[in-house]
Amino acid sequence: MSRASSPPLPRRQSLNGRQREALWGYLFIAPWLIGFLCFVLGPMLFSLYASFTNYDITSRFDWVGVRNYVQLLTQDSRFWKALSNTAYYAVFAVPLGIATGLLIALLLNQEVRGQRLFRTIFFLPKVLTGVAVLLLWLWVFNPQVGLINTALYRLGVNENNLPLWFSDPAWSKPALIIMSMWAAAGGFMFYLAALKGVPRDLYESAQIDGASPWRQFWAVTVPLISPVIFFKLITGISGAMQFWSESLILTKGGPSDSTLFYGLYIWQTAFTDLRMGYASAMAWILLLITLAITGLQLWFSRRWVHYEGEVR
Amino acid sequence: MKNTLFLLTAALLGSAGAQKVTLDLWAHWGSEQRRPTINRIIDTWNKKNPNIQVKYTFVPFDQLPTKTLAAIAAKNPPDVVVIDIRTTTLRAAKNQASNLSKLGADKLQNQFYPNLWSTATYKGDQYGLPFVTDSRFLYYNKDLFKEVGLNPAKPPTTWAELEADAKKLDKKTGPVYQRIGFHPLYGSFGLESWVSNAGGSMWDEDRVNPRFANPTAVKTLTWIKDWTDRLGARNVQAFKSSFGSGAQDPFISGKLGMIIDIGGYAATLKKYAPNLNYGMVRIPTPTGQPGPGTSSGGGFNLEVPVGTKHPKEAFAFARWMATEGARIWAQEQNDFPGAKNASLSVTSPAFRMMSANMKYTEVTPAPPYAPSYGTLLDKATEDTVYRGQDPKQALEEANTQVQRLVNSNK
Amino acid sequence: MALSRPEVQVRPRPLRTGGPRRVGGLKLGRLLAFAALVALSLMVLYPALWMVSTSLKPDAQVFAYPPRWIPDPVMWGNYAKAWASAPFTRYAVNSLLYAVSVTFGTVLSCSLAAYGFSKLRFPGRDFLFLVMLSTMMIPGLVTMVPQYVLFSKLGWINTYLPLVVPSFFAGAFFTFLLRQYFMGVPNELLEAARMDGANELWIWGRVMLPLTTPALATVAIFTFDGAWNDYVNPLLYLNDERLYTLQVGLASFRSANDTQWQLLMAASVLVLLPVLLIFFVFQKYFIEGASLTGSVKG
Incomplete structure (x- = not known):
């Protein structure tokens, strides 16, 4: 696709530089824009409309105004439960996931022996997906013979204080968060690709300047990989807000609704109860919440995200 | 390209002969243990009914309901589907399962265990045929x-x-x-x-x-x-x-x-x-x-989704599948059939116990x-x-x- | 051409003495990093090893309690049995074609869109970018049915079109990722090419892409892996078993009441090995293929 010959631009002569740049801009984003208009926008608007109806996919589709929204916000206690479970999950899983991936990337960037093997091992969590792997986690968190509790027991935790993980409403979310950190290990690649872009001479000059490794990290590394951290923050939050399939397979929302996440509640409402209208209202509320958080992030990103070649 | 030609020829041949139809059957049997039996059932039917050929597609258990639902919504569903016994009345209420009473299902009632038959009865009409159950x-x-x-x-x-x-x-x-x-x-x-x-x-x-x-x-x-x-x-x-x-x-x-x-x-x-x-x-x-x-108990019903192009043929096959097909199934698999006669040929102790236990077994449909x-x-x-x-x-x-x-x- | 330095505020300080100490510190640092990596790898490997262990067990040991790590006897035959129990070779070909085409489409279209969003100015850019981000934030559960109906109206059901075509239209996730990398490329490099009369497509292909190969490779491997492991979408859109993929094949070991654990695990190992192998062989290019420090002849 890297054809060097330039495609003819319409009325090139009459365009000034700005206009030409804008035209190129639209051409470049055209793949996204066309795809958005053809495949994404329609279904999204459909679900927006459906959120004001009693849509059940197959038998009814009547306008009910804002009833779904009113019911969600004023009567549905499980909606709030699901929202708070999801917030809990996102608050821990997103930063811990970023920290995990970043830590591994930094360690791998130290040019230790066995690079290739280590990288492959840490890529493993990305490849190991699916139901079979999720069920392996039940072994890991098995309260009696699982890896984690065995380790805790060896460390001297009393048998009666060992967490019951997926059986205990207080520990079920932490268990899922630990799982998410494991999965996030594979994210090291994002950071490593960015770290490889940090010119080595920058470190050298920082070292000569006498900066401690800690200071080098904050002054050189973080600014340079901040675009990727920012990316992981935005997509991580968006992903965590929609987290559901793991909890469906492992805990089915239990015990006592402690893993009833927002996405799982949408799933249950849409596909078990067939209340697609109501589920669509939930989805749009989630979209608005996520968008608001993203807006804030974008605002704050001006302060800490460093783009070497930003075009404003 | 070859495929297209093949399909084209098949379509032409099909229209030339009697109204030959091909039915799509979706079910969740894909394992090495299940597949030979379902293949045998389909082959038996296909040999007997050259004009109603059945094509079986394995759809994993966890995805079958959503896939079927999406296909029904797109008005392009399979013709027969084997699906959770507890939610047939829900699909009846939601206009997803065809009313089989209109196709003559009611006269089959006494061939099935009453506790299973009733799982597919909604407002007096029948929307599914029991295939297998358990106790x-x-x-x-x-x-x-x-x-x-x-x-x-x-x-x-x-x-x-x-x-x-x-x-x-x-x-x-x-x-x-x-x-x-x-x-x-x-x-x-x-x-x-x-x-x-x-x-x-x-x-x-x-x-x-x-x-x-x-x-x-x-x-x-x-x-x-x-x-x-x-x-x-x-x-x-x-x-x-x-x-x-x-x-x-x-x-x-x-x-x-x-x-x-x-x-x-x-x-x-x-x-x-x-x-x-x-x-x-x-x-x-x-x-x-x-x-x-x-x-x-739980189990699976045979349903004919709303929107099938061949409801009559689909029902004919579903009916045969629930009775004769179930007999073959019962002989080779450990599932207990919903048709009373289909279980008789199996004499294993577990089967006899299940047969005796049927009248003490409640299969509770999910409230619609x-x-x-x-x-x-x-x-x-x-x-x-x-x-x-x-x-x-x-x-x-x-x-x-x-x-x-x-x-x-x- | 020289690269501009990021603005790093490291105040000049008098040179520290004790060079040898720093070298020693460096060695110690590497040793510590190595130890930490070993410890972390063990954690990552644990579930994978359990998977391999289960895949080699005879029936009667799958449920042994307390669980045992080393099966006795070791059932190597499980692997052959698992592969033979469904048309896995056909599934593998399908998975490969699916993953390769989606990877190609994603890398191509996302890098184009990302270039537009990061390096070109046009009215409405920031708004459209936010619109793009918002498409990530709506749960797919509520758009799944209308999307299916749409593809059905196009006559695309039971083909790979609904799975592959959208990948040529720049998904939000990887476009965003590439935009972030692209924004790290100094504008001077592009300007120099523009001065020489190059058009934007040329700059995208000859300047931007070569400079960001690690990022592109990251997108490629994640996309490939995502498609390879995709279970829900192929199942939703494909009705013909001859078109099924490996992940659907894996599901055939699970059923409502009886899951063949050892075969499921054996097949899972076989399915993940190719991706791991590809990664192991090509990772050098993924991560070290290029970096901004490399010489750039714009």
Whole structure:
């Protein structure tokens, strides 16, 4: 696709530089824009409309105004439960996931022996997906013979204080968060690709300047990989807000609704109860919440995200 | 390109001959163990019916409902689908399953077990044909019975005996249970099943409005709670979560003296624990006398989705599949067929037990207005049993929530 | 051409003495990093090893309690049995074609869109970018049915079109990721090419892409892996078993009441090995293929 010959631009002569740049801009984003208009926008608007109806996919589709929204916000206690479970999950899983991936990337960037093997091992969590792997986690968190509790027991935790993980409403979310950190290990690649872009001479000059490794990290590394951290923050939050399939397979929302996440509640409402209208209202509320958080992030990103070649 | 040509020729040939149709059948049988049987059934039909050819597609269990739903929504569904027995009335109410009474299904009624037939009856009409079902039994470890001085020939028949035997089977070193005799919530028998077992119900007559806090339910939940308190809620949960995934089996490993599971569990035991000395009996009831809800079952119905281009042919095949096909299935697989005659040719002890147990087995369809009630009921159960909530109060709370769901869905 | 330095505020300080100490510190640092990596790898490997262990067990040991790590006897035959129990070779070909085409489409279209969003100015850019981000934030559960109906109206059901075509239209996730990397490329490099009269497509292909190969490779491997492991979408859109993929094949070991654990695990190992192998062989290019420090002849 890297054809060097330039495609003819319409009325090139009459365009000034700005206009030409804008035209190129639209051409470049055209793949996204066309795809958005053809495949994404329609279904999204459909679900927006459906959120004001009693849509059940197959038998009814009547306008009910804002009833779904009113019911969600004023009567549905499980909606709030699901929202708070999801917030809990996102608050821990997103930063811990970023920290995990970043830590591994930094360690791998130290040019230790066995690079290739280590990288492959840490890529493993990305490849190991699916139901079979999720069920392996039940072994890991098995309260009696699982890896984690065995380790805790060896460390001297009393048998009666060992967490019951997926059986205990207080520990079920932490268990899922630990799982998410494991999965996030594979994210090291994002950071490593960015770290490889940090010119080595920058470190050298920082070292000569006498900066401690800690200071080098904050002054050189973080600014340079901040675009990727920012990316992981935005997509991580968006992903965590929609987290559901793991909890469906492992805990089915239990015990006592402690893993009833927002996405799982949408799933249950849409596909078990067939209340697609109501589920669509939930989805749009989630979209608005996520968008608001993203807006804030974008605002704050001006302060800490460093783009070497930003075009404003 | 070759394919297109082939299809084109096939289409031309098809239109040249009699109205030859091809039916799509979707079901969740894909394993090495299941596939030969379904292939045999389809081949048998296809040989007999050159004008109605059936094409089978394996769709994994967890994706079948959503895939079918999407296909129905797009008005391009399969012609016959094998799908969860408990939600047929929901699909009938939602205009997803075809009304088979209009195609002449009603006259088939007496060929099927009545408890299964009724799972697909909605407002007097029939929307599905029962294909396979199961029934639950109490499995007990005879060697462990002997070890603790119980008579392996005398398994429990009442709740009191069940509890007494279970107590003897409990084995404890210090505060930790090495073995638990039995717990009502281990295995695949939940609160609702126990309430039916005690002769009660969680619903009003029409199975529309919840009656969760009725006296039988409260009593049953209290019984489970007391049982749990005796063992210690923490012990019960630790035990349960150690065996929660299906990748572990406490009965096989001798950590549980008795467990309730479906009839097909006998085949699992044969495969994974060929040397286990166990017995398989009817589930104990409060009085020792069996009733229509002593055991519970699930299974799969054959449905013809709304929107099929060939409803008549689809029904013809579904009808044959539910009777003759079920006979082949029963001979080769461990599932119990919904058609009465189809089970007769199989003489294995487990099958004969299931056959005898059918009249004591309740298959409860999910109420069409609150299909997700189970999660709310589970929460009430867990809150009571493990976390000290009052049984009546927990059930009343769940009732309120389910009632709200029913009202907004009606 | 020299690269501009990021503005790093490291105040000049007098040179520290004790060079040898720093070298020693460096060695110690590497040793510590190595130890930490070993510890972390063990955690990552644990579930994978359990998977391999289960895949080699005879029936009767799958449920052994307490669980045992080393099966006796070791059932190597499980692997052959698992592979033979469904048309896995056909599935593998399908998975490969699916993953390769989606990877190609994603890398191509996302890098184009990302270039537009990061390096070109046009009215409405920031708004459209936010619109793009918002498409990530709506749960797919509520758009699934209308999307299916749409593809059905196009006559695309039971083909790979609904799975592959959208990947040529720049998904939000990877476009966003590439935009972030692209914004790290100094504008001077592009300006120099523009001065020489190059058009934007040329700059995208000859300047931007070569400079960001680690990022592109990261997108490629994640996309490939995502498609390879995709279970839900192929199942939703494909009705013909001959078109099924490996992940659907894996599901055939699971059923409502009886899961063949050892075969499921054996097949899972076989399915993940190719991706791991590809990664192991090509990772050098993924991560070290290029970096901004490399010489750039714009």
